[in-house]
Amino acid sequence: MDTLDYPDRHRLVAALGWMELGRPEEAEQELTPLLRRPRPHPDVLELQWAVLAAQQRWTEAVEVAEALIQAVPDRPSGWLHRAYALRRAPHGGLERAWAALLPAAAHFPRELLVAYNLSCYACQMGRLDEARHWLRQALELGDREQVRQMALQDPDLEPLHPELKDW
Numbered sequence: 001m002d003t004l005d006y007p008d009r010h011r012l013v014a015a016l017g018w019m020e021l022g023r024p025e026e027a028e029q030e031l032t033p034l035l036r037r038p039r040p041h042p043d044v045l046e047l048q049w050a051v052l053a054a055q056q057r058w059t060e061a062v063e064v065a066e067a068l069i070q071a072v073p074d075r076p077s078g079w080l081h082r083a084y085a086l087r088r089a090p091h092g093g094l095e096r097a098w099a100a101l102l103p104a105a106a107h108f109p110r111e112l113l114v115a116y117n118l119s120c121y122a123c124q125m126g127r128l129d130e131a132r133h134w135l136r137q138a139l140e141l142g143d144r145e146q147v148r149q150m151a152l153q154d155p156d157l158e159p160l161h162p163e164l165k166d167w
Contacts, residue, residue, distance in 0.1 A: 004041050008034055015047055024054040042072045049081045058092070061085035076111045079104035083117060094125050105134075112141040120156035128159060135160065139167065 004012055015030035028051045034044045045068040052061040062085040068078035083101035086092035098121040104114045119134035135157065139147050151157045152164055 004043065008041070008044075012041075012044060012047065015051075019047065019050060019054070024051045027051050039071065040067075042068060042075065045071060046077060046081075049085075053081075053085065056088070058085045058089035062089050062092070073107075076104060076108045076114060079108070080113055080117060083121075087121070094121055097121055098125065110141060112138050112147070115141060116147070116150075119151075120154065123157050123159055131157070131160060135164075136167075 003009075011030050011034055015027040018024070018027035018030060027047065031044060031048055031051065034040055035048060040048075045064055049061055049064045049068065052058075052064060062082055065078050065082035065085055068075065069082065072078065079101060083097040083104075086100050087094060087097035089096075098118070101114065101118055101121065104111070105118060108114050115134045115138040119131045119138060122128070122134060123131035135151060138151075141147075148164060148167055152161055157164070
């Protein structure tokens, strides 16, 4: 994918700066001209998703994540963003998030966050055996102790916390 040239790159950096300051409305204003392009750059879509997530505009965030998947299907973030937003969208929920992310496990077998998030969704749906499977995979893909500590602090994985201490 092409890189952004001036002045588009400048706008993207400015929007990122607004996000770092906790000002998603201003970031959105910076991104607006870049989003009017027939095919917005994937980095612009990534930041647009973050703006929408910061504002909890989940239905729109799902749409942007789907556009990101269409633009760069080999970038795992689009798949992760879509599932994350679907979980929170009014028309979504855990089952839809799970179903949206599950194909990404085959597409990105070495992506830690795909396995980790599948574990979280399975755990929250009461599918503890599946949650254990995906969490073990995440532990193998990343720094084992770091992933274990992350899981021990994650409320989504609370049903597994007692046994995680022995993993």
